[in-house]
Amino acid sequence: MRQAGAYSGILSGGLSGKTGPHSLPLARIKKIMKKSGNDVKMISGEAPIVFSKACELFIEELTKRSWTMTIQGKRRTLHKEDVASAAIATDIFDFLVNLVSNSSHSMDNPVEIETTSK
């Protein structure tokens, strides 16, 4: 999903288009920050940009660790269980433990762009 352009007002969070395209949409990040439930009042313009980078690093690390689990299982497809194992095995990912052992999304069928294939 490409961003509409480096200077799309909606996506870059400002008319002046602060920096080049990011790998994650800034407006969505900002929304998630506001809902984090800590009475977040105001968010500086650079905060979502910082998070875009930080999330990328996070996803990369968790993915790599998950892949290690996949390889250990002699598989070539990264499964949800691999992500869960990686999260549980890593101290700094402790905050994810409840999330990965409780994932309830599989009960519903969320609306996805990708086609469902089992």
Place this chain on the structure above:
Amino acid sequence: MDEEQDKLLPIANVGRIMKQILPPAAKISKEAKQTMQECATEFISFVTGEASDKCQKENRKTVNGDDICWALSSLGFDDYAEVIVRYLHKYREAEREKSANQHKSSSTDQDIEESNHKSSQPQQQIEAPNGIEFRVLDKGNSSSFKNPS
């Protein structure tokens, strides 16, 4: 249903980042992407919470980039914090140059946007086989903001 997805990072973006870091032949199940989507979203909430607490304690209303760097370190993500501090530095530098440019010149927006795009473009290939070692490439953002002749 749509609302739920709205609270998460988009799965396409998440999937792309995952794919980029894995070997080319690797496959990723859809559920794995969904799980990662949730985890990354939770990561934002988690770090924001810590940053926000700090702001409240210090009687500040706005959560800024420094607060997030601090929170990352505080929560054990020192490697990320290091990268982000540099990233933030470059971003701020680019912002300063951009506003300096806008004040003194009457050059077209296009020119400014072009040079901004080139030099404040922080995205680059991140290859980190083992430890987390990211290099933020310097795209020569010091002199490219001068008025084009």
